[in-house]
Amino acid sequence: MYLADFHIHSNFSDGKLSIPALVDYFGKREFGAIAITDHFCEDTSLIGKASTYLGVTLNRATFPIYCELLKTEKARAWEQYGMMLIPGVEITKNSISNHRSAHFLVLGELEGIDPNKDITETSDQVRAKGGLVIAAHPVSTQKLEKQTYHLWDRREGLRNKVDAWEVASGPYLFDEVGRSGLPVIANSDFHQERNMTSWKTVLRCERRQDAIFEAIKKQKLEFFFYREVKRRESYHPQRTYYGGVELAHQRMGNLVSV
Amino acid sequence: MAGLNWLINGWGTWLAFKQFTSKVRLIPDDDLPSVSILKPLKGVDPGLHENLESCFHVNYPRFEILFSVSSPNDPAALLIQPLLEKYPNVNAKLIISNQEVGPNPKVNNLLASYKLATHDVVLISDSNIRVSPDYLRNLVPDLTPDVGVITAVVAGTHPNGLGGYLEASYLNTFFARWMFLARVFSFESVVGKSMLFKRSTLERFGGLKTLSGYIAEDYMTGHAMKKLDLKVEIMRSPVRQYLGHYSFSSFWKRHIRWGRIRKSIAPLAFIIEPLFFSSVTSLFFALAISQWFGFHFGLAWTIHMTAWWIMDSFLCSLIDQFSWKLILAWWVREVIAIPIWLAILLGNTVDWRGKDYRLLPGGLLEGIAK
Numbered sequence: 163m164y165l166a167d168f169h170i171h172s173n174f175s176d177g178k179l180s181i182p183a184l185v186d187y188f189g190k191r192e193f194g195a196i197a198i199t200d201h202f203c204e205d206t207s208l209i210g211k212a213s214t215y216l217g218v219t220l221n222r223a224t225f226p227i228y229c230e231l232l233k234t235e236k237a238r239a240w241e242q243y244g245m246m247l248i249p250g251v252e253i254t255k256n257s258i259s260n261h262r263s264a265h266f267l268v269l270g271e272l273e274g275i276d277p278n279k280d281i282t283e284t285s286d287q288v289r290a291k292g293g294l295v296i297a298a299h300p301v302s303t304q305k306l307e308k309q310t311y312h313l314w315d316r317r318e319g320l321r322n323k324v325d326a327w328e329v330a331s332g333p334y335l336f337d338e339v340g341r342s343g344l345p346v347i348a349n350s351d352f353h354q355e356r357n358m359t360s361w362k363t364v365l366r367c368e369r370r371q372d373a374i375f376e377a378i379k380k381q382k383l384e385f386f387f388y389r390e391v392k393r394r395e396s397y398h399p400q401r402t403y404y405g406g407v408e409l410a411h412q413r414m415g416n417l418v419s420v
Numbered sequence: 421m422a423g424l425n426w427l428i429n430g431w432g433t434w435l436a437f438k439q440f441t442s443k444v445r446l447i448p449d450d451d452l453p454s455v456s457i458l459k460p461l462k463g464v465d466p467g468l469h470e471n472l473e474s475c476f477h478v479n480y481p482r483f484e485i486l487f488s489v490s491s492p493n494d495p496a497a498l499l500i501q502p503l504l505e506k507y508p509n510v511n512a513k514l515i516i517s518n519q520e521v522g523p524n525p526k527v528n529n530l531l532a533s534y535k536l537a538t539h540d541v542v543l544i545s546d547s548n549i550r551v552s553p554d555y556l557r558n559l560v561p562d563l564t565p566d567v568g569v570i571t572a573v574v575a576g577t578h579p580n581g582l583g584g585y586l587e588a589s590y591l592n593t594f595f596a597r598w599m600f601l602a603r604v605f606s607f608e609s610v611v612g613k614s615m616l617f618k619r620s621t622l623e624r625f626g627g628l629k630t631l632s633g634y635i636a637e638d639y640m641t642g643h644a645m646k647k648l649d650l651k652v653e654i655m656r657s658p659v660r661q662y663l664g665h666y667s668f669s670s671f672w673k674r675h676i677r678w679g680r681i682r683k684s685i686a687p688l689a690f691i692i693e694p695l696f697f698s699s700v701t702s703l704f705f706a707l708a709i710s711q712w713f714g715f716h717f718g719l720a721w722t723i724h725m726t727a728w729w730i731m732d733s734f735l736c737s738l739i740d741q742f743s744w745k746l747i748l749a750w751w752v753r754e755v756i757a758i759p760i761w762l763a764i765l766l767g768n769t770v771d772w773r774g775k776d777y778r779l780l781p782g783g784l785l786e787g788i789a790k
Contacts, residue, residue, distance in 0.1 A: 222780060223634065226633060233626075234623070234624045234626075
């Protein structure tokens with residue numbers, strides 16, 4: 163059994179830590195699998211162009227370097243920590259309207275990823291290569307930030323295009339996603355250390371990319387609210403959080419376990 | 421505005437002064453790492469023979485020089501053979517390879533020699549750089565574990581023709597100062613004319629091959645190093661670029677190309693660039709003085725420009741000798757800075773070694789079409 167987090171940002175987009183620092187950060191906490199998923203904004207919209215100019219997203223220029231760095235860090239994560247690093251991106255389509263905005267994670271093979279393509283096209287391309295598509299924070303995140311409802315609005319039509327929907331993002335659980343009957347996953351949307359207090363996914367499969375993807379598709383997952391206290395330079399996840407687990411059980415039924 | 425500009429530019433000049441007068445870390449010869457110097461060559465530029473010969477006089481315990489050309493018929497290849505025979509004690513080779521993995525011809529030229537380099541510490545040094553014997557001793561000790569790449573301020577030397585003097589006045593003043601300021605403002609400013617790094621570090625993001633898709637492979641190297649939490653350092657002394665004869669048109673074309681690359685990489689910084697030109701700062705100053713105190717506008721502008729010129733003369737003297745021709749060129753360069761900026765703004769294509777490229781955000785090249 164090991165902890166996993168499939169939604170993490172590095173300094174290639176709006177995250178604070180570098181990819182090597184993230185590997186060390188999660189590796190030292192004995193995570194079994196992580197996916198680094200930096201924003202990759204479509205460059206046809208004004209907001210996307212502005213994000214590119216502000217350097218808060220991957221772009222066509224930085225993407226090749228990002229992919230290469232993920233390859234070398236994947237090898238190091240495995241050798242040094244026995245942790246599976248899965249390459250990913252968060253395709254980011256932002257519009258002024260929340261209902262036209264969508265973020266989705268692409269995990270696995272990143273070659274040929276084009277942020278300007280629609281989710282259905284990207285999904286076919288990614289899944290044909292054994293990859294995975296996850297709808298990121300599809301409902302209100304309960305934070306004062308850009309909301310992305312487009313995928314949730316289209317959820318029936320996307321049933322066969324999305325492998326999992328985030329039922330938790332950071333410290334927030336999404337009731338409607340949990341009750342929808344759609345396949346779910348819990349991630350932190352990690353940007354900096356303080357985002358570590360969040361829901362994580364627990365896996366029991368082998369630490370192999372294909373086994374992990376299979377577990378997500380077959381929903382052989384458990385969720386865990388992670389909060390740590392620092393004791394003498396080592397990190398201990400605290401197992402309860404203001405009744406977090408109980409609360410989650412009440413709200414999420416058997417989706418949540420410790 | 422003018423006051424703020426003085427503060428920023430004065431700070432840049434101070435940083436340059438501090439760097440160029442700082443002492444080199446002394447390391448015993450046995451502890452100095454071996455270095456592979458890569459010299460990409462194409463054609464024969466003025467002063468090339470002397471530039472290349474200067475590499476053979478480098479005083480350093482263990483190094484190799486790998487000259488590379490993309491064709492055996494390249495006239496630069498003919499210059500190398502006699503030098504290899506003249507200095508048999510220096511470990512130097514000529515590599516001929518026409519490998520092409522991306523649109524950047526310099527990176528393509530370097531691929532084979534990069535692969536054949538036997539040492540982890542690699543220095544890419546352009547052919548128009550004339551190196552001093554203590555070049556490596558000044559450079560290598562600063563390659564500490566937290567440093568990703570060491571670049572250098574380029575001093576324009578031996579200018580000839582109007583373009584040559586304009587180029588020298590630009591390199592030795594505005595450009596030199598902003599290399600230091602860019603670092604302070606967290607913009608990676610790496611000049612490909614001299615880049616020292618560890619191959620093992622470059623390999624972390626795919627090595628030289630990954631850089632072949634960019635026209636500004638030097639900037640991307642610095643950018644990638646920053647993403648690895650590694651620093652971009654500037655050498656303690658400038659490297660000397662032998663300018664030779666340069667026409668005004670060559671100067672103009674080169675600056676349009678360079679500027680458009682800069683614009684594609686950092687458009688926001690490019691947009692505010694004119695605010696830091698001496699002519700524009702002087703305009704602000706003259707406007708304020710004439711409005712508030714009724715001072716003559718033209719006179720105020722000239723006094724301010726002269727004060728700026730004194731600061732630049734000081735910086736120039738730190739980098740290279742200051743001549744009267746350079747003084748005149750400085751005034752011309754400062755005045756044409758705005759037309760150059762406008763010409764850069766109004767296009768996004770560049771002509772590089774006879775080919776047309778369209779620049780995409782981030783310094784990526786698109787569709788080579790002529």
